[in-house]
Amino acid sequence: MWNKALDRMLDGFIVTGRLTLTYPDGATRRYGPGQGADVQITLCDPALPRRLVRAPELALGEGYMDGTLTLEGDDLDGFFTLVTQNAAHPPVGLRALDMRLRTWRRWFDQANPAHRSRANVAHHYDLSGALYDLFLDADRQYSCAYFRDPGMTLEQAQAAKKHHIAAKLCLSPGMEVFEIGCGWGGMALTLAQDYGVKVLGVTLSVEQHKIATERAARAGLSDRVRFALADYRSIRGQFDRIVSIGMFEHVGAPHFTEYFDQIRDRLTPDGVALIHTIGRAGPPGATSPWITKYIFPGGYVPALSEMAAAVEVAKLYPTDLEVWRLHYAETLRHWHDRFAANADRARALYDDRFCRMWRYYLKACEHTFRHNHQCVFQFQLARRQDAVPLTRDYLYRDAAPEALRAAQ
Incomplete structure (x- = not known):
């Protein structure tokens, strides 16, 4: 019964590329017209067809993590190319119903009061610091790099990102800067050291707060950079500048207006804020249940329309909007390749299942940026x-x- 149901579902879903699927009973079926990605999958667990029909995104990820769903040649690139290109087509049948239900539920799923935000952050960011050293740059920038030149290294592109953002902040020495979501402190330390400003950075991650504070002390910047283990909503006072990089994705749709109200209230009358976030180049949607369960609980990638509406309510003036397209796909490619090169060290920290989960996460995100909105x-x-x-x-x-000289 479930084999037939999965067969019908895949027959309607795969309209681009080719999928060859071997069922647990040994039967093989082929789907799709054959142009594009060509992927071969084997299901090793008799329960997988039922799980794939009832919750496809969750079951795919869990099957790969558990080793009960195997890819010929472990071809994650081909697999995600096939999945994301076909997922870009309008959903039909059970998939359409599932998307509607997830969208309706998101206001409950993304409710992030302070105590829940703290738990969500700990789930991801309080993992072993040694894990992040395996794939991030030395400054531990865990957000999209800026490849001004395609030949840039990851370190160069992350430095370019920081200075591009600093330019948009229009900084002057002595200014007070509030960083919402300071990570491991790299941006705050760069702003203080290179631009002469004072920074208050906040995070809910115990591990990030510890490392960021230690880094400030080692750099001799403790008098100009302070990190607080606090929710951004608890901060009072006003700042000349506010910067938030890769944090808005953790705010949750029910809190967008609250977030931008906080931005407005914390800015001085002539202050400037720069919000850097992953976004949807399409209408509002819902977070993948696999991502929610295993990677970013409470997370949500906002649509431009949702952000703009909240900015309007907060009576903030949008002075600039820039859209980066494939920069994050390239960033994630670098992260994945570094992680894969350090797989033995990652396995020693956790186990095989964790390594498969992390590779699946990095590749899923890369191909979402490459092939989806x-x-x-x-x-x-x-x-x-x-x-x-x-x-x-x-x-x-x-x-x-330099550009003028090159043109002469």
């Missing part, structure tokens, strides 16, 4: 429309002379 938004916001220069030339002053 996902990108990065950088929102520059202010309380006054003249708080920043009226043209974008100020962002590229350093590059302008």
Whole structure:
């Protein structure tokens, strides 16, 4: 019964590429017209067809993690190319119903009061620090890098990201900066050391707070950089600048207005904020149940329309919006390749199942950026429309002379 149900579901889902599927009973079926990705999957658990019909995204990820779903040649790139390209087509049948139900539930699933946010953050960011050393750059930038040149190393692209954001903040020495979601402290330390500002960074991760504080002390910047183990909503006072990188994805749709109200209230009258977040280049949706369960509980990638509506309610002025497209796909490719090269060390920290889970996560995200409607938004916001220069030339002053020389 469940084999037949899965057969019908796949027959309607695979409209691009080719899938060859071997069922637990040894029967083999082929789906799709054959142009594009060609993937071979074997199901080794008799319970998998039922699970795939009832909760396909969750069952796919769990099957790969458990080793009960195997890919010919362990071809995750081909697998996710096939899945994401076909998932881009409008859902039908049970898949359409499932998407509607998940969208309706998201206000409950993404409710993130302070205590729940703390638990969600600990799930991911309080993993062993040694894990992140296996695939991040030395500064531990765990967000999209900026590949101004395709030949950049990951370290160069992450440094370019930080300085591009700093340029949008229009900093002057002595300014007070509030960083919402400070990670392991890299951005705050760069702003203090290279731009002469004072920074308060907040995180809910015990591990991140510890490491960031230690880094500030080692760099001799403890007098200019302070890290607090606190929810961003608990901070009072006003700041000249606010920066938030890769944190808005953890806010949750029910809290968007609350977030931007906090931005407004914490900015001085002539202050500027820069919000860097993964975004949907399409209408609002719902988070993958596999991502929610294993990677980012409470997380949600916002649509531009959702962010804009909350900015309007907060009466903030959008002074600039930049959309990064394939930069995160390249960032994730670097992360995956580094993680794979250090698989033995990762296995020593955790186990085989964790390593398969982490590779699945990195590759799933990479291909979502490559083949689906996902990108990065950088929102520059202010309380006054003249708080920043009226043209974008100020962002590229350093590059302008070089470009002029090259054109001559």
